[in-house]
Amino acid sequence: MSRTERDLSPGLLERAARVRLLALDVDGVMTDGGLDYTGDPHENKRFHVRDGLGLKLLQRSGIELAIITGRQSSAVSRRAEELGIAHLYQGCEDKWQTLSELLGRLQLEADEIAYCGDDLVDLAAIRHAGLGVTVSDAPREIREHADYITTTPGGLGAVRELCELILKARGEWEAIVEEFASS
Secondary structure, three states, X not given: OOEOHHHOOHHHHHHHHOOOEEEEOOOOOOOOOOOEEOXXXXXXXXXXXXXXXXXXXXXXXXXXXXXXXXXXXXXHHHHHHHHOOOEEEOOOXXXXXXXXXXXXXXXXXXXXXXXXXXXXXXXXXXXXXXXXXXXXXXXXXXXXXXXXEOOOOOOOXXXXXXXHHHHHHOOOHHHHHHHHHOO
């Protein structure tokens, strides 16, 4: 049964506490899923700043980050570089295969990863990950297979919500808040 932050089970928190790698789709997760084309070959993407801080906090906590997306975009490359995300895979048709290969390189097990996606191309990765996550505005078929559904839509802070869930499950969130409060 899928859970949201309003209904966190001990099992969900245990899964979140085991996470050593968070892998994310881009369109519909890190962005709102809209594609904004200009007249030139570039496309614009809008990322939420709070997601970025959440990802930096996970990195500081020792959690690896990866982006696995089916599209190619210089905007995604730039965002990954800004955030220091070393594991960037663009143009991936089989996201679970890409994620499996990354697990092998990092010597991780599937139950040590969280994957967040929002559409059919993400379904295998969501189902096989130790913590399969989707966003609140994902199609019903995706939400039915997720262990956790964010209360926030993709591109509007859903990634931050997931980062906080992982940090809370690890017992680190309160110290982070206190650190910022005392700065």
